[in-house]
Amino acid sequence: MLRVADVTDFLESIAPRRWAFDWDPVGLQIGRPDAPADRILVALDVNQTSLALAEERDSQLLVIHHPLIWKPIAHLREGNDVEGKVARIVRGGRSFFGIHTNWDAAPGGISETLAARLGITDLEPIGSGATVEQVKVVVFAPSESRNALIDAMSAAGAGRIGNYERCAFWSEGTGTFVGNANANPTVGHAEQIESVAETRIEMVVDLARLAAVVKALREVHPYEEPAYDLVTLRPTVPQPLSRIGNISPMTARELVALADEQLGAKTWLYGDPDRRIERLAVSGGAAGSEWVAAKAAGADAFLTGEFRHDEGVAGQDQGFVMMASGHRETEHPGMEALALRLRERFPEAEVVVALP
Template identity: 35%
Template sequence: MFARGETVVQLMEKLAPKHYAVQDDKIGLQVGTLRKEIKKVLIALDVTPEVVDEASALGCELIIAHHAVIYRPLAHLRTDTPAGALASALLRNDIAVYISHTNLDTADGGMNDWMAEALELEGRGVLEEVHTDKLFKLAVFVPETHAEAVRNALFQAGAGWIGNYSHCSFNVPGTGTFLPREGSEPFLGKPGKLEQAAEIRIETVVPDSVRKAVVSAMLKAHPYEEVAYDLYPMDLKGRSFGLGRVGKLASAESLDAFAERVKTALDVPFVRVVGAPDKSIRKVAVLGGSGSRYIRHASFAGADVLVTGDIDYHTAHDALAAGLAIVDPGHNAEKIMKRKVAEWLGNKLKEQKYETEVFASQIATEPFRLK
């Protein structure tokens, strides 16, 4: 059985939820339709004519890309222009394009974590906060016989996390009363007779990002026909998600040695370096894509170096003045996402018994070369 397009995207959004994206970012379905069976998916950094040809040759019905194929407003859709010709090729081959951009950058276990892991950074934190998970308190009343089963269902769905502690809950015994009415099918008691039951009030914390999944798991595990529960927002800050990562190397190394590390880890042919060759590097900030505006963020975080792309001349001077080194591997260093997303999504589809295949694009979309 092959997954439908809507299902593939729903799985992708478990890795990179759309609400993690920065405001006005061009994400989501941009070309074609998801209302079809998907036998093959291609993961790409950019959607170019060569990538479309690759997808067509493989027989892919869907491309999931990092960079938007429609980024600037289109005044027209003429097939004698590059943008129009690209759209025409996609539509002619019935290939849909779905974009996962800053939501993938921000996601836990997404783009910036992959880059930080490649550089072997330890004790990672967020460079700039974009989204904070709201917290809810869930209280549910469960018969004593089923309290453990319901608790386990809540925890497995993502409830009960407080900092680095999981399976957190508070349990209070009590007596529940109810009178089943005509047409009811009570788990305990009989219709028309007032019933008293020994119950446990289970309280736990639920992040907004898994709220629906937690409630669904609770209702499925609960034995009652009608489940009594409360769910209300808390005035507490949940987990933060954001762009970029800050972490430390296991030991300090020179800037030039670190630049070589970046070239190897991110598989790029060259890097641009700002700073003295022998500058000691231990604390590192990394941000995939274009990071010129994050110089202050990296300096404020106490980083010795910022690894990011598209650094301009004046920003480089600003970094030097601030005592911050820069290693610029280019925007195309984000190509790390092709293999990572393909592996993640492919595994999720297999777990759900779908035969849909996922491929990482082999097309190089780096526009620059050294001469």
């Protein structure tokens, strides 16, 4: 039997919670990790269409882009509001998992799927994203303990940079110390000056994993009193929301026609329709404020789902081209891509997609 935890662990591996903004309540909102998940429904929203399909197919796990619960619920009453939908999901014995801005930003997620639909190549991440507080752990140990320490700290969560793991820097040096009468040094003797060939190891770690990394360090380190430093780093954006890349040269008017065809959309254009577009930035959903980062990154135009009128005017006044193709139209392809990933990972499961 496939469990909810099996599916959510996979989703965490491709779109970690840390990539979601702190205001975004992603994750398992309804249900329990050990519940069955042999039948999965993927959708953009929880609405009457997706709920009816879940009931028709007896889906056990709903994987939904937009979280359902955004504020505390005081009552569970029947109806079409949030409380009614929660009650309906609970009554059906189903689980609910939200995967929102973390999937917007993830490789292969909302923005990258949108870019692929529009034929954008040579993608680069740009723009805003969830910030992550990080610490650099610097530890000193005998040279022969180097790999054991790097392995243990890596397993606890240190040394993860983008698509790479077990990232570390090390250099050789000499450590010296004098242990007092109560000391039991691993190398040398108490109450004597000792000099030992040591390795300095440096690894970065998210603040949320720091305690686990320090625990692993202390468990593996051969010294009675390990020496290590913790250096606070500037917050980083490990996975920005938007993407920029190259497209076959065309006018803004032609790009609107392409977006309408590929997304089934009715695209709104702010800017010169005859502007030549070669570098295009995209971000699914409501990402109007991302146009500033897109322009700064060298884009000729920015396409998203929706933006405020004043954002469109501001971009247009600066000679920039902005396009809005619809919230659903720019995000649903990314949910279809997620369903495909789930089918590939769990071929034994039934995975259905609800139309928005």
